[in-house]
Amino acid sequence: MNKKKETAVVSGQRQIAEGIYDMWIKTNLAVAAKPGQFLMVYPRGAATLLPRPISICEVRHDENRLRIVYRVAGKGTAEFASYREGEPISVMGTLGNGFPLEDAAGKRVFLMGGGIGIPPMLGLAQALAESGQAESTDAAKESGQAESTDAAKESGQAAADSTDTKKTDGLTEPVSVHAVLGYRDSALFLKEEFERMANVVVATEDGSVGTKGNIMDAVRENTLTADVIYACGPMPMLRAVKQYASEAGIPAYISLEERMACGVGACLGCVCKTKQVDAHSHVKNARVCTEGPVFLAEDVEI
């Protein structure tokens, strides 16, 4: 069984911007969690019966810990914000498909996050950074058996640029990663963490930091280009990303949000319109919780 509901434990929480909370959860669900997947988090009261879908920001497989960064948007999330270290928290996971990391191999990558769509991009940035390290190490090991350490280093470096060295059973690192982050104002939560793993470009709605405007304005102002896009954010942003990707002729993986009830694909509450007939529903509807939340932008009608 991959999916479980369990009573986990809050291992720490702090507020990182107005209305934005950063919580670590000690949970067995961390074992199989991937960037782009989400948890259902259950409030305790009868006024808030349904679980809240919250994206996974970071995974520590070795410590059985997951991190969620969320915005207080109502009664349920306000309750979560009150939880202190050591308190129980009811969670179900891990849910959804996650981002396809392998499509970043050998590519120039945009990680685009808008508002509370920023946190899931951090886990992806980490995974891409780690895939690069894993590739170098693997290549070094393989080459090292037959050749000198210098050659191993070279082949490790070459892996990023050459498709010849791309392995089928592993990941190769991206050529470059630009995190394009859109904030409301100068409360740039998580920005410093992105800077350790990616080139960061910022847009703010009020123009207080970086480009005034949205993430597409930031891309234009900095004349950035990419071969593949991963994005999460509000719907107008995702529509702009889809259009940009279509014009540039590059794939864009976008993480969608929809009102959910069950989170496991049973209630059919959270569907999105698809271009083709979906394999599960046999109509042009895919379940955001199960077939998604990450979709290739050209496959969905948003």
Place this chain on the structure above:
Amino acid sequence: MQTDSDTQQRNAVRIRKDAAMNTSVTIAGVELKNPVMTASGTFGSGMEYGEFVDLNRLGAVVTKGVANVPWEGNPTPRVAEVYGGMLNAIGLQNPGIDVFMERDLPFLSQYDTKVIVNVCGKTVEDYIEVVEKLSDSSVDMLEINVSCPNVKEGAIAFGQKPEALYSITEEIKKHAKQPVIMKLSPNVTDIAEMAKVAEAAGADAISLINTITGMKIDIEKRRFVLANKTGGMSGPAIKPIAVRMVYQAAHAVSIPVIGMGGIATAEDAIEFLLAGASAVSVGAMNFVNPYATVEIVEGIESYMKRTGVSDVKELIGAVV
């Protein structure tokens, strides 16, 4: 760290069913190992919750409504939370009977549980097409959805007028090989009258309640929360209404009544049995607790043990 499924496994070991304890119930000649089933539309075709509970433990699985052809359903948002419950306006999205028979029915047939297919349609002919396609299948019973409040054609249109309910029940009974359960709407003036009409037209059992039509408005955006404007309300908040209606229906007819509406715990399920239900369905609470169905099976067993009830049938309609 304690996982909820671990707790469930431990309980399963601790609460060994007494050899003398009989939890089976019979509905229209079909024997269920216990009175706990799933409510249509909250459990897919069993596959999704099969990851959480052992479907072999359930009395029956009632599937999501199936029509003669695939249905797109309603636009989103389709679900909203309300105090003690939720609203849904899915609009009976389904892949159609052919896909159901190729994919979902073989999956369910692997389990030692009864399979009840919920049938929906826009016209009487739609319903009959599904009923006939299922006639030679391994399906144990049919539940006819004449009570979904979220589609414009069919469904509830057949379930709110006594004459319409009579004629569709009679027509379906002519074509059905399996026992027919008519699923009734609470959105009527007199539930006892509707129960009597279904019985008079030949229904083998009735199930109730379907959801209660509701509405929610977002006061900041000044618009309806659901794209469909209205939705069906379910969840613990509707339980007292459901218990009352099950009581009234059970006293109006002699065919079995399947009770549902806000069941979250074994105590809730037992309330429905005492009110006159021969079996119960767990609906929206699957979304809140994916282990709810099996926990309710175990909870009924421990209640029987604690109160010295050797046959669950003793509970049915015991409060008059």
